[in-house]
Amino acid sequence: MSQRLFPFVSFTLSAPGIYKIINALIDTGSPFTVISPRDLLATRYPFRAKRTDQIVFLAGHKFYRTQINRAKLLFKTENDKIFDINVRSIGALIPTKHDQKTIDAIISIPSLVGNDFLEDHNCSLHFNPNNQTADLEC
Numbered sequence: 584m585s586q587r588l589f590p591f592v593s594f595t596l597s598a599p600g601i602y603k604i605i606n607a608l609i610d611t612g613s614p615f616t617v618i619s620p621r622d623l624l625a626t627r628y629p630f631r632a633k634r635t636d637q638i639v640f641l642a643g644h645k646f647y648r649t650q651i652n653r654a655k656l657l658f659k660t661e662n663d664k665i666f667d668i669n670v671r672s673i674g675a676l677i678p679t680k681h682d683q684k685t686i687d688a689i690i691s692i693p694s695l696v697g698n699d700f701l702e703d704h705n706c707s708l709h710f711n712p713n714n715q716t717a718d719l720e721c
Contacts, residue, residue, distance in 0.1 A: 590710045590717035592696060595657040596673070601626045605694050609708050609719060613697035617641075617648065617674035620686075622694050630677055639676070642692050644685070646676040658721075668704055668721065 590609040595602065596618065603626045605618065623630060636647040650672040657667045676692075678685050700706065706721040 588712040588715060590708060590719075591693075592658070592717075592719050596622075596626075596651075596654060597657060597667075598651050598654040598673075600628050601651065601654075607694040607696045609701075609710075609717070610695045610697055611701070611708065613695045614699060615648070615674050615695075616697045616700040617676050617695050618651065619689075619692050619694040620646070620676050620678055621690050621692065623675050623677070630675060636677070638679070641676065642689070644689050644692075645679045647679060648674050649677055651675050670700075670703075 591606050592609055593604060593606050596605050603622065605622050607616075630649065636649045639646050639648045651674075652672045654670045654673045655667050656670060656673075657665055659665055678689055701708070704721050706719060709718045709720070710716070
């Protein structure tokens with residue numbers, strides 16, 4: 584049995600106190616775009632969940648969905664040109680539990696580019712796993 588392919592996109596997340604390359608799964612089944620706990624931890628940005636943050640469930644785990652404000656996403660085209668997209672905010676997932684067992688269980692969850700981003704920026708995804716191609720057009 585061959586390994587399944589998934590459409591991923593790489594971008595640099597630039598926001599106050601953050602500059603990080605993110606590899607995100609383009610998930611047309613997700614209503615929102617979020618930065619995963621793994622990528623969030625790698626930024627070393629001091630995030631704290633607020634009581635006003637939304638609670639979401641992903642991959643059988645419970646997270647606070649908080650916002651990173653004034654973000655810019657920098658993409659590289661197939662011709663190595665850089666283009667950026669300013670977003671008012673982007674979601675970030677913070678686990679509701681911080682014990683080692685939870686961290687070990689959620690560390691493989693990727694960041695997601697969801698339908699909100701695709702719709703807001705008029706992007707489309709053409710994904711053909713048989714040809715091993717994925718094209719994101721914005």
